[in-house]
């Protein structure tokens with residue numbers, strides 16, 4: 001069986017989510033914190049041999065106090081993150097103790113991932129070396145000028161919105177991070193693209209939305225309600 005190591009970045013600042021006591025990955029969603037939804041799902045898979053959460057140093061006392069027991073129960077570890085998402089993933093990669101054949105990276109802020117989506121992206125990565133979930137963009141797209149008017153209509157053919165998991169053969173993601181870890185990007189596929197390695201797009205789903213603002217939390221609550 002092919003083995004996957006999973007990194008769950010959760011060390012962001014939640015700037016767009018806005019004020020409140022808790023960062024978005026720790027707020028409750030249908031009875032458990034946002035991060036735990038996907039962590040449990042990955043940890044329960046027989047093809048996943050290791051799960052590493054990446055948390056911010058500021059959150060460590062809270063995280064340890066609240067979640068040490070559940071981490072032990074489901075068998076996951078944590079490591080401290082960095083300034084950018086790319087720094088955080090690099091720390092997660094460095095912390096793997098038993099790296100599998102493939103490394104999967106999934107935003108802890110995407111609680112709606114399900115087994116069918118994971119199966120699809122894992123099997124496409126296994127067959128090709130690199131695959132990510134993504135959503136084909138359905139709308140009519142406009143680029144704005146500085147004055148708020150339309151500068152142009154952007155052809156939507158072939159435009160996708162990246163999601164996670166993003167899954168790579170270990171040698172591919174290690175090379176990408178070795179070369180580009182100091183040139184941050186908003187996702188991991190960007191670094192692999194810079195290597196010139198093809199990355200396959202696998203259709204994800206609306207329920208795999210990322211919690212970015214408070215409104216996303218309400219949407220996630222509705223999307224996940226009947227399945228938790």
Ligand SMILES: Nc1ccn([C@@H]2O[C@H](COP(=O)(O)OP(=O)(O)OP(=O)(O)O)[C@@H](O)[C@H]2O)c(=O)n1
Nearest residue numbers: 009010011012013014015016083084085088109
């Ligand atoms: N230095 C960082 C920045 C982001 N992340 C994680 O990467 C995921 C996607 O990032 P994003 O949604 O941008 O989260 P934040 O950085 O927290 O959000 P914001 O940009 O609004 O501050 C999140 O699970 C976030 O915790 C991380 O581990 N380390």
Ligand SMILES: C[C@](O)(CO)[C@H](O)COP(=O)(O)O
Nearest residue numbers: 107162163164186187188210
């Ligand atoms: C990898 C990612 O989920 C792609 O959507 C990423 O975390 C997105 O961050 P963004 O800065 O909110 O686009």
